[in-house]
Amino acid sequence: xxxxxxxxLSESTRGVIVKVAEFLPGLLAMMAAVLLALLVALVVRxxxxxxxxxxxxxRRVAQWGFSDVEAWSPGGSPSTLITGAVTWTxxxxxxxxxxxxxxxxxxxxxxxxxxxxxxxxxxAFLLLAVGSxxxxxxxxxxxxxxxxxxxxxxxLLSLGVKWLILVLAGAMALEHLGLGGNIVELAxxxxxxxxxxxxxxxxxxxxKDMVSRSWESQLSRTKEEVHDELPRV
Amino acid sequence: MVNALPADVEExxxxxxxxxxxxxxxxxxxxxxxxxxxxEVDGSLRRYFPSRRGVIVxxxxxxTDGTPGRALDAASRPDVLLQVPFRLYTAQxxxxxxxxxxxxxTAVQTIFLVAQRLGAKAxxxxxxxxxNTQADWISNLVRPVVEEQFDYVAPRYAVRHDxxxxxxxxxxYPMTRALYGKRIRLPVGGDVCVxxxxxxxxxxxxxxxxxxxxxxxxxxxxVQAVSGGYKTCEAFLGATIATPRNVAFDLSAMIxxxxxxxxxxxxxxxxxxxxxxxxxxxxxxxxxxxVEDAIPAVDPRRMIESFxxxxxxxxxxxxxxxxxxxxIELKQLHVAADDGFRFGDEAWARTVYDFALGYHYRKMxxxxxxxxxxxxxxxxxxSFVLEMKDAGSKLREExxxxxxxxxxxxxxxxxxRWRWPDRFSP
Numbered sequence: 001x002x003x004x005x006x007x008x009l010s011e012s013t014r015g016v017i018v019k020v021a022e023f024l025p026g027l028l029a030m031m032a033a034v035l036l037a038l039l040v041a042l043v044v045r046x047x048x049x050x051x052x053x054x055x056x057x058x059r060r061v062a063q064w065g066f067s068d069v070e071a072w073s074p075g076g077s078p079s080t081l082i083t084g085a086v087t088w089t090x091x092x093x094x095x096x097x098x099x100x101x102x103x104x105x106x107x108x109x110x111x112x113x114x115x116x117x118x119x120x121x122x123x124a125f126l127l128l129a130v131g132s133x134x135x136x137x138x139x140x141x142x143x144x145x146x147x148x149x150x151x152x153x154x155x156l157l158s159l160g161v162k163w164l165i166l167v168l169a170g171a172m173a174l175e176h177l178g179l180g181g182n183i184v185e186l187a188x189x190x191x192x193x194x195x196x197x198x199x200x201x202x203x204x205x206x207x208k209d210m211v212s213r214s215w216e217s218q219l220s221r222t223k224e225e226v227h228d229e230l231p232r233v
Numbered sequence: 234m235v236n237a238l239p240a241d242v243e244e245x246x247x248x249x250x251x252x253x254x255x256x257x258x259x260x261x262x263x264x265x266x267x268x269x270x271x272x273e274v275d276g277s278l279r280r281y282f283p284s285r286r287g288v289i290v291x292x293x294x295x296x297t298d299g300t301p302g303r304a305l306d307a308a309s310r311p312d313v314l315l316q317v318p319f320r321l322y323t324a325q326x327x328x329x330x331x332x333x334x335x336x337x338x339t340a341v342q343t344i345f346l347v348a349q350r351l352g353a354k355a356x357x358x359x360x361x362x363x364x365n366t367q368a369d370w371i372s373n374l375v376r377p378v379v380e381e382q383f384d385y386v387a388p389r390y391a392v393r394h395d396x397x398x399x400x401x402x403x404x405x406y407p408m409t410r411a412l413y414g415k416r417i418r419l420p421v422g423g424d425v426c427v428x429x430x431x432x433x434x435x436x437x438x439x440x441x442x443x444x445x446x447x448x449x450x451x452x453x454x455x456v457q458a459v460s461g462g463y464k465t466c467e468a469f470l471g472a473t474i475a476t477p478r479n480v481a482f483d484l485s486a487m488i489x490x491x492x493x494x495x496x497x498x499x500x501x502x503x504x505x506x507x508x509x510x511x512x513x514x515x516x517x518x519x520x521x522x523x524v525e526d527a528i529p530a531v532d533p534r535r536m537i538e539s540f541x542x543x544x545x546x547x548x549x550x551x552x553x554x555x556x557x558x559x560x561i562e563l564k565q566l567h568v569a570a571d572d573g574f575r576f577g578d579e580a581w582a583r584t585v586y587d588f589a590l591g592y593h594y595r596k597m598x599x600x601x602x603x604x605x606x607x608x609x610x611x612x613x614x615x616s617f618v619l620e621m622k623d624a625g626s627k628l629r630e631e632x633x634x635x636x637x638x639x640x641x642x643x644x645x646x647x648x649x650r651w652r653w654p655d656r657f658s659p
Binding site for chain 1: 484485535538539542543546547550597598600601604605607608
C-alpha cells in the first residue's frame, strides 16, 4: 500500500517536473522574445525620433496640409504619434511571438488568430483615421462656406457633416472588423438617416425666410443690381 | 512648351511682320463690348501714334456669341487686327474668375508671345469688361514705355467702383506698397502696358502656374514688375464703367483669386521684400481727371452682420492663424455698436499679414484660409464706409495713406513671424 502511494506521488512529481521542464524553455523563449522586442522597439524608437526630428517632420506634415493630424497626436506632435505607434506595434508582435513560443495549444492558437486579425484592425484604424481627417476638413469647409453665405445655422450644418462622415467611417470600420453584424448596418442606417433628416429640418425651418428672400431677390433683380450688391468702396 | 504658338498663328504673325506697339484684347463671349473697344483702340493708334506701327492682338477663348466676328468687323483695316485664339478647357469655362475672362492668363501669355514675335516695344493689355475705354487712355499707357523707357505702366483710374475696389484699397495697394516699396495704386489693374523686355522676362521664366493662367494674371504680373526691379510708373485714366455680368459674384472666390497669387508670390520673393524699408512714389503720366470719386451708397449693416456671424462661428478657425492679441481686438469689435464699429488700421494690417503667414506656412487648407478672411474683410469695409461716408476724395486719400502707413509700420511684425514662426506669438 505504502509503496503504491509513494509510486503515485513520485509519478505525479515526475510528471509535474517533466511538464515544468517542458514549459520552462517556452517561457524563457517568450521572455527572451518580449525582451528582444522591447530592445528593438527602444532602438527603433530612438532612431525614428531622431530621424523625424532631423527631417523636421512635424512642420512638413503641417506644410503638406495635414495640420489636423496634430490635433490627434499626443503633445500635438505627429512624430510622437508615429514613434509611439511603431514602438507599441513591435512590442505587441514580440509578445505574440513569445506566446507562440510557449508551445501550448491555446496561447499559440490565440497568437495566430490575433496575428491573422491584425490586418483587419489596421484597415479599420486606417478607415477611422481617414474618416476623421475627412470629417474635420469637410466640416471646416462647410462652416466657412455657410458663414460666408450668412447662414445662422452654419455651425449646425458643419456639425452635421462632421458626424455624418464619422458615423459612416465608424460603420465601415466595424463592418471590416466583423463586429456587430446586422446591428451595425441597422444602427448606421438609422443614425445616418436621422442626421440627414435633422439637418434637412434644421436648415429648412431655420432658413426658410432666407430662402424665400433669396428667391424673391433672384426673381426681381436685374443685371445691374447683381453687380451693385457687392461692397464697392 | 511656353514659347510655342500654334503653326497657323505663327504663320499669321510672320505675315504681319513687325510692330512697335501691340494692344492685346483677351475675350470670352464679349460680343457687345469687343466691337466698340477695337474701334477705340484702332482710332487711338492712328491718332496718337501715326508714325509707329500698331497691331491689335485679339485673343479669344472660343466664344460662342460671335465675338471674333464683331472684332473683325470693327477693325478699320484687316492688317491692323490679328486674331489668335487661346485654348480654353471645359474646367476653366466652369470657373468664374473675378476679371470675367476664364483662362485670361493663357490669353495674356499668347498676346505676349505674339508681341515678342512682332518685336513690340510696348504691349498693352486692355480690359474688355470696361465699357468706356477712351482713345487717350491707350496713349497714356503707351507713351511712358515708348518715350520714357518704362517697363510697367499701371492704371490710375479716376473712379473704379468695381467689386474689387475695396480689396485694392484695403489689402492689395497697402500690402504691395509695404512689401515692395512702390506706391502703385492698382497693381492688379485690368489695363496695363509693359515693355518688350518685361514681356521677354516673363516668358523666359518657363511655364506659368496653372492658377496664374486661369485666375491671377493681373496680380501676378504686377508683383513681378515691382519685385523684379523693373522701371514702373502709373498713367492717369478716367472713370471706368464695368460691364454688368449675368452671374452673381462670389466675394470669397474673388478674395481667393486675388490674394492667393499675392500671398504665393510673397513666398517666392521673400528675400527681396524683407530688405525693403518704407516706400517711394512712382511717376504718374497723363492728366488727372476732375471726376469726383464719391463712395456709392452702401449699407454697412449687412457687412457688420456678416462679420458678427463670422466671429460667432469662426473663432476656432481664426485662432489657428491669428494671435490672441488680435482675437481680443476682434472681440471688442464684435461687441461694438454699429455706429462705433471701427477696425483699427494696425489690427487690420496685422490680420492680413497673419493670413499671409498662415497661407505661407500652410496652417490649414489654403482655400479654407482665404475663404475665412471674407467676414473680416467685410468688417473692414464696413468700418471704412462708416468712417468715410461724408468724406470727399481728399479726405479719403488721406485715410488710405494712414492705412498704408500702418501696413508699413507693422512690416517688422510680418518679418519677425515670417522668420521665426514658432518663437514669435504676441
